[in-house]
Structures are given as C-alpha cells and as structure tokens.
Amino acid sequence: MPEALNAALALDGLVWVLATTILAGVVYGFAGFGSALIFMPLATIWLEPAFAIAAFSLSAIVSLFTVVPRAWGVAEKSATFTLIGAAFLGAPFGIYLLRVLDVDWVRIAVATTVLVTLAALMAGWRYATRPGVATRIGVGAATGVLGGLTGLMGPIVILFNLGAGSRAEVMRANTMVFLTTISILVLPQMAFQGLLSLEALWLGVVMMPAYGIGTRIGQALFDPDREVMYRRVAYGIIGLAGVMGLPIWQ
Template sequence: MTDLFQATLSMPGLVPVLLVTFAAGLVYGFAGFGAALIYMPLATIWVPPPVAVAGLALSAVSSLVTVVPRAIRQVEPGPTALMIGAALLTAPLGIWVLRTADPLALRWMMSGFVALTLAALMAGWRYSAVPGRAARALVGAATGVVGGATGLTGPVVILFHLGGQGSAAANRANTLVFLTVLSLLLLPQLALQGLLSAPAIGLGLLQLIPYAAGSRLGQAIFDPSRETLYRRSAYVLIAAAVVLGLPKG
C-alpha cells in the first residue's frame, strides 16, 4: 500500500488533477450533475483515459456519505433501479471500447459528448411525453455504453431527466443517485477487463478527499430558490473544461 501511494504521489500532473477533482465534486454537489463533464476532459490531459475513468468511478464512493443521503429521500426508486440495471447490461461493451480504442480518439469523443450535452442543456431542450419503462431502459442502456467507454455516465441521463416534465427536486435526486450507484457498480466490471489498475486505484483513493470536500461544499451552498444561478455556473465551468481539455493532436 505504501508503494502504491508513493507511486501515485509521483504521478505527473497529480496536483492539477486533484484540483479538477475538487471542482468536479463542487459542481456535482450544487447542480446535481456535471462531475464527469468537468473531470474527464481535463483529467485526461495528464492521465490516460482508462486511469481517469476508473479513478473517478472509485472517487464516487465519497458521494455515498456526502450527497446521496439527502437525495435518497426524494428519489424515484423503481424507475431509477430499472435504468441502473439496463446500464449495467451494456456497460461491458463500453468498457471494451475504452480498453481497445486509441486514447487520442477517446479524448476527442469525450470532448464531443461534453460539448453536445452542454449545448442541449443551454438550449433548454425539453420533451413533453411521459417516459415509460421501455424508454427508461433505453436511456439506461445508452448510458452504460457511453459511460463505460468514456466515463461520461451523465450526458444521456442528464438530458433525459432535465428535459422531462418532472419536478426539479425529483430530477436532481434521480440523477444524483443514478450516477453515484452506476459509478460504483462499474468498478467490478472495470476490474474484470483489467482496467482497475494500480495507478487508477491510487488516484481514486487520493481523489476521495477533494471530491468529498467539493461535493459537501456544493451541497451546503445549494439553495433551491437559486437553482438557475447554480445551473448557469455549472454551464460556465463545463464550457471551460471543454475548451481547456481539447486534445492538441
């Protein structure tokens, strides 16, 4: 364990990655989404995509004691469980892409997904239909593929929840619980495909503190009456992450 932490502490770019982790947790705490949208484009500047994906998934453990306890009281358990189950079925395909694809191509894919998600959120995209079980299962399955391949478990489900007609509180709770639980359940699947490496474990463990601190602070400053302000602040940070994280090659 000592050797693991020593190797992690000597990792190039560790300090900026930890700062990015804190910012990702902060946005996640007050907006209810956006951690991976900020973390993945920036963290992959310094660490390979597989290490970043596994490290962020491990960091999500802290959300179980920071943001999930409050959110669980407002979550819709049946629909959320259905989406998590569907995502788990398709995640192995996404993780296979993560394991075999060119790292530069993955970084471009990540930046593209984040940019498209941000554009849809800022445009205020909405749908009027009431989603059934099939629609929720499809959204979960799509999230599993995208999340496994890029670590971006948020884009599909964020657009699904925020674009619907449900209450803001329920949408926020559903998204928080879905993203946290799915991230944790991805860990054994990453391990099965050999991507839960020593560098990923070391980075994930070190990220627990800044991620938890950011999430706790973000939740503490969240005020439902100022939700628009928080959401716009999240948009600015996500846009900055897209620009700064664009691959140079």
C-alpha cells in the same frame, strides 16, 4: 507505503487532478450534475482515459455519504434503478471500446460529448414524452455504453430526466442516485476487462477527501431559489473544461 500508492502520488499533474476533483465536487454538490463533465476532459490532460475513469469512479464512493443520503428520500427509486440496471448491462460494450480505441480518439469522444451535452442543455432540449419502462431501459443501456467508453454516465440521463416530467427536486435526486451508484458498479466491469490498475485505485483513494470536500462545499452553497444561477455557473465551467480537454492542446 505500497508501491502502487507511491506511483499514484508521483503522478505528473497530481495537484491539478486534485484541484479538478474539488471543482467537480463543488459543481455536483450545488447543481446535482456535472462532476464527470468537468473532471473527465480536464483529468485526461494528465491521465490516460481508462485510468481517469477508474480513479474517479472509486472517488464517487464518497457521494454515498455526502449527497446520496439527502437525495435518497426524494428520488423515484423504481424508475432510477431501472436506469441503473440497464446502464450496468450496457457498460461492458463501452468499456470494450475504451480498451481497443486509440487514446486520442477517446479524448476526442470525451470532449465532444461534453460540448454537445452543454449545447443541448443551454438550448433547452428536452425529451418531451412521459417515459415508460421500455424507454428507461433504452436510455439506461445507451448511457452505459457511452459511460463505459468516456466515463460520462451523466449526459444522456441528465437530458432524459430534465424532460421526464418530475419536479426539479426529484429530477436532481434521481440524477444523483443514478450517477453515484452506476459509477461504483462500473469498477468490477473494468476489472474484468483488465482496465482497473492498483495505481488508479490508489489515486481514487487519494481523491476521495478532495471530492468529499468539494461536494460538501457545493451542498452548503445550494439554495433552491438560485437554481438558475447555479446552472449558469455549471454550464460555464463545463464548457471551459470541454474545450480545454480537446487533444489539440496537448
């Protein structure tokens, strides 16, 4: 067995990290967002932020086979890939900040982003203007910077897509395709800046079945007629994760 895999399996809190992965997958499967909002604040209780980002990004490959096929036929591809391209270009700056900032500051940034996003969602905040290409590029770039630093690629894009004027089903599909794709594309950028370890990659491989099981369960639970209930459940879990991820508890 490779030494890096042994190290990943010997991590303190591995059981809790896998449980968090399943929970994040379930919420992502039925709500269409929220996986990183749940995983990152909780996983960084046991893992260094860069380690957690890398492992979770690799585990997101599972979504290519579980949630993306259904979303692909509904998503607005041109608009979504504009966001992906801009986020890809913005991510290196966020990764640089992840590399140079103190770990506790990164954990605070993760938890704060989660809680602010939750407050905006619950308050019904929306971007109210029909977006053009320039707006999508700006939103994508800002998402890349925030995601590179915190591993949270969703907050800005979720709020943006909610107010972009698309049907709920299309918004959900756009978000799923974006989050899955950009999570995978950030991995070579982390490797280029020296933040992608073999142990993190092996942990991502170990997490894949857990994440796949979670997303499948979430998809099986999804019923369009219960969308409001799903959002409320997701909000409650995200809020608890954000509070628990604050460094004051560690």
